[in-house]
Amino acid sequence: MKRLLPYAAVLAFALVPLFLKDQYYLNALISAGIFTLAAMSLNLLLGYTGQLSLGHVAFFGIGAYVSALTSLGFSVEIFGVQITHEPWPAVVGLALGIVFAGLCGFLIGKLAFRVRGAYFVIVTISFAEVVRLVALNWVELTNGPLALPGIPPLTIGLPGLGYTTLWTKIPNYYVVLAFIVVAYILIRRLIESPFGRAMIALRENENLAVSAGISVTRYLTLATVISGAIAGAAGGLYAHYIQIIDPQIFMFLNTVTMVIMVIAGGKGTLAGPLVGGLIFGLAPVVLRAYVGPEVQWILYGVLMILIVYVLPEGIVPAIERWFGRSDAEAPSAPKQPTIGTEARA
């Protein structure tokens, strides 16, 4: 029964566009899906390695900007050398966005994992802020606050169906769903591999893990690379779906949205970010009818505090316990919060 749940969920979501014709709600689902994908990538770091990355939006934004610029083309002068890039297909842009975000993950992983706890959090925030300031100030490349308009939608080729450009919502919906399924399988296989066990061992007790021969930097950097690449994919999908991006994409509240999706759903569980993503991706649609965005954020903030106090493990582990299914096949979040996550001397 439990094994079939993921298949049932995919099937259910695949059937949604057959009866949901309202463009507004489809749009809400696509946006929720894109943020869910980002939340899944954050969960890999926050849930499985136990490192709170508050600059996660940087990977998302880098994916979006690289993808958009690759498919739009640009011409910049760097140290007197004129670099001109002709527009490439959007799919290539998306792929490059993923690669670039992964590379940034590598750099940040190497740099940030020299430190832990509070220091790591602050390094990741700083990284996101520097990237935001570059996007804002390098006007020649990014158009600065004037935004990058007219990003082409993705064109994908499917065997037997020929090439399709995703101008409408329904094909975009399926692309996002496909990305979530692929990311889910990837993360799941990763977690169940020796690599995942090493990461969880590091989260549980770093000193013990190190003494057992686990290379901290290697595993944590790899986790950041994969996490960054998935977040970059989400950003690329966002850019080609919305078709316009500006430096507001690096807003801290976007990171907060991802964090709240992960901790509400249940960090360190495979289903957690999916449940959290669905709830908090669609919550604005419901709330918008009644309250302004400020009240929505206040509710999110209050909820974040309440979750920490009342439901520290998140919704998914709570439900699993409720049904007496705590013997989940995936390693779940630790019962006790990990302690001693301080900066390395």
Next chain:
Amino acid sequence: MDLVLQHVANATIMGGTYALLGIGLTLIFGIMRIVNFTHGELYTFGAYMMFFFSVMLGVNFYVAILFAIVAGMALGATIELTLLRGKRNADIDTTMLIMIGAWIVMQNVEILTWGSVAKSVPSPLPNQPLELGPVSISWLRVVVLGVAVALIAATYYMINRTRLGKAMRATFQDRDTAALMGINVNAIYTSTFALGSGLAAAAGALLGPVFVVAPNMGDIASLKAFAIVILGGLGNITGAAIGGFLLAFAEEFGAGYVSSGYRDAMGFLIIIAVLIMRPTGIFSRAERIG
């Protein structure tokens, strides 16, 4: 050369308020082991209280600064009592999530209360700037520096010369032993958070009249405070005071000679550079806390 002197004067003045921000944050981290994400909002709160008392109620400019500080301390104590007391033994990530939640709530309450249009606080000081040779500084900024330095000195005195300060230092060194010596650790935590919050509110009340008061002014202030604290080493008060001035100099000269668009990036570049070379801060003699 004249331009350099002017930059030095500007940086020194900003450095004073940056140091206030940094000391407040580092005190709270050092004693309570809490990364206070509401720091920037307490700064914003101080600026709005300055606006409230000075403009709306017409209180004397200097008295309004004092009231703003007291209001900031009261809000800080409230946050500590309601949100943090129950999570005294929680790990640092847990309290971080609580503080992020509180940050979002506070910022949006500020937008709802005061509107998103920036407000200005007029100062009673003469518009004529103070001319010191080639350097000219507005009187308001001179007063801001004076008050900031006085507050830093008062904080130093409090921590190093009073009984409360002694109890704080003892708690900083070892909470359990301090408790065994009869120190009321709960009271120390509340007063530390109130003191740190008061210093943030003071920085807001001082810079509010220099710039404008807006709901999102705290975001960048929070991040700068983090940069200052990392620069000085988490929990190191002298480090934070010097770090505040260093950040102000880096920003001023970075903006003046590199690019003004990247003024705010200086702090983050400093953080990244410090953490590559000396993760415990550039003033740490030996391992401090953490």
